[in-house]
Amino acid sequence: MEDFITIVVRTIFFYFLILVIFRFMGKREIxxxxxxxxxxxxxxxxxxxxxxxxxxxRIFHAILPMVLLMFIQIILALIxxxxxxxxxxxDGQPSIIINRGKIDEKAMRKQRYNFDDxxxxxxxxxIRSIADVEFAILESSGSLSVIEKLKNSNEQQKQGDITVPLILDGTIEEENLKRINKTNLWLRQELKKKGYRDVKKISFCSYENGEFYIDLQDED
Incomplete structure (x- = not known):
């Protein structure tokens, strides 16, 4: 009977302890x-x-490694x-599986992602047919983001490219530049025209349909 009560009490205790630990580690969808x-x-x-x-x-011997793991996760998340x-x-990087209606089999093989998936x-x-898909991006979480082709012919003519991140946290994404057939020099020149001379100060820069979106890093 004593062991039964101990198990019940410990179950309730660790239930709330894990809720607190997960709360400290931040909100993330499964x-x-x-x-x-x-x-x-x-x-x-x-x-x-x-x-x-x-x-x-001893309950302390169980709590200590759990709390330690929590701090490890928080530190690595900050890094x-x-x-x-x-x-x-x-985490890896997102991969474009379908690009303008064409399947990129090389990207699929790289991610060990098959047609059944x-x-x-x-x-x-x-979505019933691949023919209805303009872009499909396999996210680093494993989920698939899909942009369908527009049905109206006039709308299809206006449909542009997907948003391509060119700078993340002050670092130029060379692979994404290659995807849009642009160079590092081209990007720096375009940014200078807009008054941005220091790439390191740019938190996020994307390019879509000839337009830039630029967000500067927050000043400390």
């Missing part, structure tokens, strides 16, 4: 969890299960926030 988030969540869950199933384990290179290393995710978005 589908948007990074690899770091997923690993930490699994480890914390396993530690809680062990502590509940084994009443002889990820500051470093684009670290984000790419851990593609068709499944298209059906989940109520």
């Amino acid at each position: 589908g948007e969890l990074s690899i770091l988030d997923l690993v930490v969540f699994i480890m914390i869950g396993e530690l809680a299960v062990v502590a509940i199933e084994r009443p002889n384990v 990820s926030l500051k470093s684009k290179r670290f984000r790419d290393l851990v 593609l068709m499944t995710q298209l059906r989940e978005k109520d």
Whole structure:
């Protein structure tokens, strides 16, 4: 009976403890969890299960590694926030699977993403045919973002490209420049024309249909 009560009490305790820990680690949708988030969540869950199933384990010995994992995740999340290179290393980058209606099989092979995966995710978005898709981007979270072709012929003529990030956190995205057949020199010259001489001060810069969107980094 005593063990039963201990298990009930520990279950309730760790339930609320995990809620608090996850709250401190920030709000993320399940589908948007990074690899770091997923690993930490699994480890914390396993530690809680062990502590509940084994009443002889001192509760402090279970709480300590859980809190430690929480701080590790927060520190790595801060590093990820500051470093684009670290984000790419851990989370990877989005991949354009369908570009202007054409399937990029090279990108699919690189992501180990097959046609069954593609068709499944298209059906989940109520899209019956690949022919209806203008762009499909496989996000770093594994979800598929889809932009459908416009039905009206006049609208199709006006339909442009997708938004292409050219600068993230002060770093020029060379791969995205190649996608739009532009160079580093071209980008710097265009930015100078607009009065932006220091790329490092630009937090985000995108390019779509010949137009730039530029956001400067917040001043400390």
